[in-house]
Amino acid sequence: MSGKVLEFERPIVELETKIRELKDLSGAGSEMADEIARLEQKAAELQRERFAALTPWEQLQLAKHPDRPYTLDYIGEVLTDFVELKGDRAFGDDPAIVGGIARLDGRSVVVLGQQKGRNTKENLHRNFGMARPEGYRKAQRLMKMADQFGLPLLCLIDTAGAYPGIGAEERGQAEAIATCLELMAGLRVPSISVVIGEGGSGGALAIGVTDRILMLEHAVYSVISPRGCASILWKDAEAERTAAEQLKMTAHDLVGLGICDEVVPEALGGAHRGLPATAAALHDALRRHYGELAALSVQDRLERRYAKFRRMGHVEMQA
Amino acid sequence: MIRPGKGAEIRMAWWRRKKQALEQTSESNKVSVPRGLWTKCDACGEITYTAEFVQNLRVCPVCGHHHVMPTKERIAAMLDRDSWQPLDLELRSGDPLGFRDQAAYSDRVAKADRSVGPTDAFTAGFGTIDGLDVSAGFFVFEYMGGSMGSVVGEKVTRVFERALERKIPAVIFSASGGARMQEGILSLMQMAKTSAARGRLRAAGIPYVSVCLHPTTGGVAASFAMLGDVILAEPRALVGFAGPRVVQQTIGQELPPGFQRAEFLLEHGMLDRIVGRLELREQLGLMLRLLAGAPAKAAAALPPAPAG
Numbered sequence: 001m002s003g004k005v006l007e008f009e010r011p012i013v014e015l016e017t018k019i020r021e022l023k024d025l026s027g028a029g030s031e032m033a034d035e036i037a038r039l040e041q042k043a044a045e046l047q048r049e050r051f052a053a054l055t056p057w058e059q060l061q062l063a064k065h066p067d068r069p070y071t072l073d074y075i076g077e078v079l080t081d082f083v084e085l086k087g088d089r090a091f092g093d094d095p096a097i098v099g100g101i102a103r104l105d106g107r108s109v110v111v112l113g114q115q116k117g118r119n120t121k122e123n124l125h126r127n128f129g130m131a132r133p134e135g136y137r138k139a140q141r142l143m144k145m146a147d148q149f150g151l152p153l154l155c156l157i158d159t160a161g162a163y164p165g166i167g168a169e170e171r172g173q174a175e176a177i178a179t180c181l182e183l184m185a186g187l188r189v190p191s192i193s194v195v196i197g198e199g200g201s202g203g204a205l206a207i208g209v210t211d212r213i214l215m216l217e218h219a220v221y222s223v224i225s226p227r228g229c230a231s232i233l234w235k236d237a238e239a240e241r242t243a244a245e246q247l248k249m250t251a252h253d254l255v256g257l258g259i260c261d262e263v264v265p266e267a268l269g270g271a272h273r274g275l276p277a278t279a280a281a282l283h284d285a286l287r288r289h290y291g292e293l294a295a296l297s298v299q300d301r302l303e304r305r306y307a308k309f310r311r312m313g314h315v316e317m318q319a
Numbered sequence: 320m321i322r323p324g325k326g327a328e329i330r331m332a333w334w335r336r337k338k339q340a341l342e343q344t345s346e347s348n349k350v351s352v353p354r355g356l357w358t359k360c361d362a363c364g365e366i367t368y369t370a371e372f373v374q375n376l377r378v379c380p381v382c383g384h385h386h387v388m389p390t391k392e393r394i395a396a397m398l399d400r401d402s403w404q405p406l407d408l409e410l411r412s413g414d415p416l417g418f419r420d421q422a423a424y425s426d427r428v429a430k431a432d433r434s435v436g437p438t439d440a441f442t443a444g445f446g447t448i449d450g451l452d453v454s455a456g457f458f459v460f461e462y463m464g465g466s467m468g469s470v471v472g473e474k475v476t477r478v479f480e481r482a483l484e485r486k487i488p489a490v491i492f493s494a495s496g497g498a499r500m501q502e503g504i505l506s507l508m509q510m511a512k513t514s515a516a517r518g519r520l521r522a523a524g525i526p527y528v529s530v531c532l533h534p535t536t537g538g539v540a541a542s543f544a545m546l547g548d549v550i551l552a553e554p555r556a557l558v559g560f561a562g563p564r565v566v567q568q569t570i571g572q573e574l575p576p577g578f579q580r581a582e583f584l585l586e587h588g589m590l591d592r593i594v595g596r597l598e599l600r601e602q603l604g605l606m607l608r609l610l611a612g613a614p615a616k617a618a619a620a621l622p623p624a625p626a627g
Contacts, residue, residue: 173559
């Protein structure tokens, strides 16, 4: 845990520290119990109020919080018997995307997702969750494997974007992402993607062309990072707060725009302050959606998936 | 001190003399040279008579540099004469996010509509190449940098769907900076929508040729532009996922010469061929006929052999 506390988390964290101190002070004694209970209730209320009124900028800070649970954390909580599979069979293995086979409620699934690191060393290894072409080609391999064995596909999205480097361009970053998009649109198996943190541009969408698109409550999904957008349109990276608002990137925004199918509630105060509760809510949602998707024929699922993305966008007709 | 008169100036040392026009001409008797009569090559500086330059498809006759080409000229140069039937002219961008940066998005669209035309950044339709029917699409780079919002995504999708419906090849000429930021996530989703439509064409065994023009980057490169059965590019066209500035900022070092140019992509196996603009239509015709298993045009044009 980095222990990083965001500005708007501070009053709550201070209150919680006070409660802990009181508890330590009073030991097992009961004379302080009433006071502690009162403070705990107050902390919860404060949190609920504050988190109901988060600005897009604050949502973005939560989505990128260094203590936020990552792909492997959810795999550990929601799935069992995870076996990681590696390599794109062409160039290398990209640790920025993890994937493999596992069980969801006892049934086999193929799972993959971008993986960020917890510290500098891990982040160097994981490239901050920014995948290179070999990561997307490993993803393609696993998607095809899901199709071959009729296993549902689960994709956990959490990346600032695909890596913009020289090697990545040399090895065809654009082609690798494009092929993922086309491949996913045509998969015969049920597929669900969940934006668990940052959904950054094409590098996120590359594993997001699925039957259902879910988002955790404080996750964001956007065509470009607010910072990138600000530096291009405002010619000033400092305008990123404004850009974050303009881009309409929160989970609720995406429901309104017809992109996100369901917002999965997080623990009060965000997933980093309650992984088990968040993972349980996610588990519930996955069980329900896979159940619905399994009831459809392959042809029906393919038609509906095509129609789902076919509808996306806002076009006006000139008379 | 003697103040020199006009005549004295002439006798002045030449380095003190003020420059004077050789001859005073009034506005009225000036010989006017029409603007744009001559065009200077961006690469070699050669000056060419503009009419000839345009005739030569804006390729420098001396160094072969391919200059940016207005979409109207592009369409005329790539398709058979008078074969173009534009479609989807009624589609217009809305402002789904109420987006406003330094100007409102709706104002930017209105301005582009006025200065470029109401095509948005893509024009789609039917045409023929070397006598072969194609479902074609051309990016309009002049329109907001060819950026792909909902209208562009819809039109690209329709190019593939019409190709599927009529069982004719699809050809798309891309020139785009990528997704249109002002439509946010809806622009991003156009990558998925267009790629899904492209997938249906592939499944049906109908050819799709992608031609990458300068520049083809971002969400357009990372979707249908890189999904052609055959991918072509014009010489020196910039093609890549991230723009060179972003790559440079990320890695913090100089980029290798020719980075992300068509020649670089060809070398790394990302393109089939680089084709010069002057040969492009002919080459497209040849490739489309080969892919479709159609006879060569000369043979097709031969009268049937007499019986007996």
